[in-house]
Amino acid sequence: MTSEEYIKLYQKYIDGKCNTEEVKQLFDYEDSFQLIDAQETTEDFALKTRISNRIEKEIDTKRSFKLWYRYVAAAVVIVSIGVFLTLKQNKEISIEKPKLANRVNKPVAKKIDTTVTVLTLADGTMVPLDEIKSGVLSEDDGLEIRKVKNGELSYHTSGQLIGNNKSLNKISIPKGATYKLTLADGTKVWLNAASSLSYPSHFSGDERLVELTGEAYFEVAKNERMPFKVKVRNTEVRVLGTHFNVSSYAEDGPVRTVLLEGSVQLAYLGNQKLLKPGYQAVTEGNSSNIILQKANTLQALSWKNGYFLFKENSIVEVMNQIARWYKVRVVYEDGIEGKLFGGIYDKSKNLEELLKGLELTGLVKFKIEEGVSSEERRVIVMD
Numbered sequence: 001m002t003s004e005e006y007i008k009l010y011q012k013y014i015d016g017k018c019n020t021e022e023v024k025q026l027f028d029y030e031d032s033f034q035l036i037d038a039q040e041t042t043e044d045f046a047l048k049t050r051i052s053n054r055i056e057k058e059i060d061t062k063r064s065f066k067l068w069y070r071y072v073a074a075a076v077v078i079v080s081i082g083v084f085l086t087l088k089q090n091k092e093i094s095i096e097k098p099k100l101a102n103r104v105n106k107p108v109a110k111k112i113d114t115t116v117t118v119l120t121l122a123d124g125t126m127v128p129l130d131e132i133k134s135g136v137l138s139e140d141d142g143l144e145i146r147k148v149k150n151g152e153l154s155y156h157t158s159g160q161l162i163g164n165n166k167s168l169n170k171i172s173i174p175k176g177a178t179y180k181l182t183l184a185d186g187t188k189v190w191l192n193a194a195s196s197l198s199y200p201s202h203f204s205g206d207e208r209l210v211e212l213t214g215e216a217y218f219e220v221a222k223n224e225r226m227p228f229k230v231k232v233r234n235t236e237v238r239v240l241g242t243h244f245n246v247s248s249y250a251e252d253g254p255v256r257t258v259l260l261e262g263s264v265q266l267a268y269l270g271n272q273k274l275l276k277p278g279y280q281a282v283t284e285g286n287s288s289n290i291i292l293q294k295a296n297t298l299q300a301l302s303w304k305n306g307y308f309l310f311k312e313n314s315i316v317e318v319m320n321q322i323a324r325w326y327k328v329r330v331v332y333e334d335g336i337e338g339k340l341f342g343g344i345y346d347k348s349k350n351l352e353e354l355l356k357g358l359e360l361t362g363l364v365k366f367k368i369e370e371g372v373s374s375e376e377r378r379v380i381v382m383d
Contacts, residue, residue, distance in 0.1 A: 009022060009025060010344060114172075114174055115174050116128045116129070116130040116131070116174060117129045117130055117171065117172065117173055117174060117177060117179050118171070118172045119137070119145075119153065119169065119170070119171050120169065120170040120171075120172070121138065121169055121201075122167035122168055122169060122201060129147065129151070129153065129171075129179075130151075132147055133147070134147050134148060134149070134151075135147060137153075142157055142158045143155070143156070143157055143158075143184070143201055143202055144156045144157075144158070145201075150180075151179070152179075152180045152181060152182070153171065153179070153180075153181035153182070154181065154182040155181075155182065155183055155184040155201065155202065156184070157184050157202050166200070167200060167201045168198050168199065168200060168201075169198070169199060169200070169201050170196060170197065170198045170199075171191065171196065171197050172195075172196040173191045173192070173193060173194065173195045173196065173214070174193070174194065174327075175193050175194045175323075175324050175325070175326075175327040176193055176324075176325055176326065176327045177193055178190065178191060178192055178193060178303070178304070179191045181197075183199060183203075183208075183210075183221075184200075184201065184202040184203060185202075185203050185208060185221045185223060185226075185228075186221035187208070187218065187219065187220045187221045187228065188218070188219040189216055189217070189218055189219075190216060190217040190304050191214070191215070191216045192214055192215035192216065192247075192303050192304075192324075193214075193303075193324045193325055194214050194249070194324045195212070195213060195214025195215050195216060196212070196213045196214060197210055197211070197212050197213075197216060198210065198211040199211075203226060205226075206225070206226060207226055207227050207228075207229055208223070208226050208227070208228045208229065209229045209231065210228075210229070210230055210231070211230075211231045211232070212230055212231070212232045212246060212248060213232070213248065214247075214248060214249055215245070215246065215247040215248065215249065215303065216230075216245070216246055217243075217244070217245045217301065217304050218230065218239075218242075218243065218244055218245075218246070219243050220239050220240075220241050220242055220243075220244075220262075221241060222240055222241025223240070223241065224240055227239065227240055228240070228241075230246055232246055232248040232255055233248055233255055234255075234268060234269055234283070235248075235255045235257070235266060235267070235268045235283045236266070236267040236268070237257055237264050237265075237266055238264065238265045238266075238267065239262065239263075239264045239265075240262070241262060242259065242260075242261055242262025242263065242264060243259075243260040243261040243262065244257060244258060244259045244260060244261075244262075244264055244275075245257070245258045245260070245300045245301060245304075246258075247300075249320065249324075251320050252317065252320055253284060254282045254283060254284035254285075255282070255283045255284065256280050256281070256282055256300075257275065257280060257281045257283075258279075258280040258295045258297060258300040258301075259275045259276065259277050259278070259279060259280070259281075259295075260277060260278075260297055260301075261277055262277070263275065263276065263277075266281050266283070266290055268283040268288060268290050269286070269287075269288035270288050271288040271289065271290055272290075273290045273292060275292065278294065278295060278297065279292055279293065279294060279295055280292075280293055280294075280295035280300070296311065299311060302344075303321075303347075306346070306347050306348065307344055307345060307346050307347055308321060308322075308343075308344070308345040308347060308354075309343075309344050310341050310342050310343050310344075310345075311342045312340045312341075312342060313340060313341055313342070314337065314338065314339070314340055314341075315332075315336055315337060315339050315340075315341060315363075315364060315381060316332075316337050318341050318358070319332075319379070319381060322351070322354065322379070323379075325347060326351045326354075326377075327377070328351065328368075328377045328378065328379050329376075329377070329378045329379070330378070330379050330381060331378055331379070331380045331381065332380075332381045333380070333381060333382045333383055335383060336364060336381060336382070336383050339363045339364060341358065341361060341363070343357065343358075343361075345357060351368070351379075352368070355368070355379070364381060364382065364383065365381075365382045365383070366379055366380065366381060366382065367379070367380040367382060368380075
């Protein structure tokens with residue numbers, strides 16, 4: 001199956017028109033390129049369960065998707081603008097011998113550049129990671145920080161580091177980029193655009209605590225003696241070893257925690273609840289209430305897998321994601337905020353192509369105003 005055929009088939013699934021054979025083709029193709037990591041079996045299970053239930057109950061597609069078409073005046077014609085998912089190939093990058101021992105290899109920034117990914121070390125040193133070659137960035141007292149293949153960042157410890165570690169590092173991701181790092185305990189973290197993570201260079205004591213702004217997907221290394229905790233605004237996510245996604249952009253409103261595998265406990269303003277796989281927890285405002293609801297896990301992880309997936313999303317929700325990825329400011333004309341959209345779009349496409357696809361719904365129009373730099377571009381959303 002080609003990428004274009006996959007897009008057609010996936011859109012057909014969203015519209016509720018897949019037959020049993022087409023559903024099987026969708027599963028087989030997704031398994032072939034591992035839409036999510038092979039270990040994330042809960043995600044595949046959740047998707048297959050939803051489709052299986054639909055088939056077994058013989059839902060009338062016209063009736064079941066009546067709400068969808070009431071919101072969307074015209075189907076999103078994805079094929080006409082050539083939108084397709086790109087299967088990414090990992091390319092090995094050779095590891096260079098470090099130039100300096102116990103110090104960060106040059107260049108070193110004096111202040112944070114918000115247009116590049118920056119690592120801030122415990123001593124205040126700021127390292128623009130986009131400008132650093134692969135190799136050891138820092139090596140001190142048994143702790144090694146290395147930039148590895150595909151620009152990823154990895155922490156390694158040799159032997160057992162003792163003592164209470166209060167040395168925090170921080171990685172800041174600009175708009176229009178994502179980044180992956182492996183913490184010293186083996187936990188893997190994928191960070192979305194306009195996000196940051198503060199974390200110890202190595203973990204000590206009785207917990208592993210990190211602090212997030214923006215959005216991140218975690219694959220937590222299991223350690224029953226040291227629970228892993230993510231602090232995000234007024235919400236704390238506590239886990240032993242699991243896979244989950246946390247989104248906390250202020251412009252999007254609530255904090256949303258989506259669980260794919262294992263279990264997590266959420267604490268919010270004195271209230272606590274346990275989250276199960278396939279569900280999301282929503283926390284917002286001064287109320288201590290934690291709302292649990294079924295999650296669209298494919299949609300929650302679409303950013304990590306290189307595409308936008310919208311389903312009954314408001315134009316504001318859609319444009320917030322577009323603004324973070326394409327580094328633009330968005331201005332709205334009156335009366336359009338309530339319109340809802342659906343569709344799947346490749347994030348590697350340029351802004352103009354994506355906006356043309358959204359215009360095909362007939363619900364909205366766009367105007368791009370160029371600035372001195374790409375950061376100053378404005379997108380005006382019109383009726």
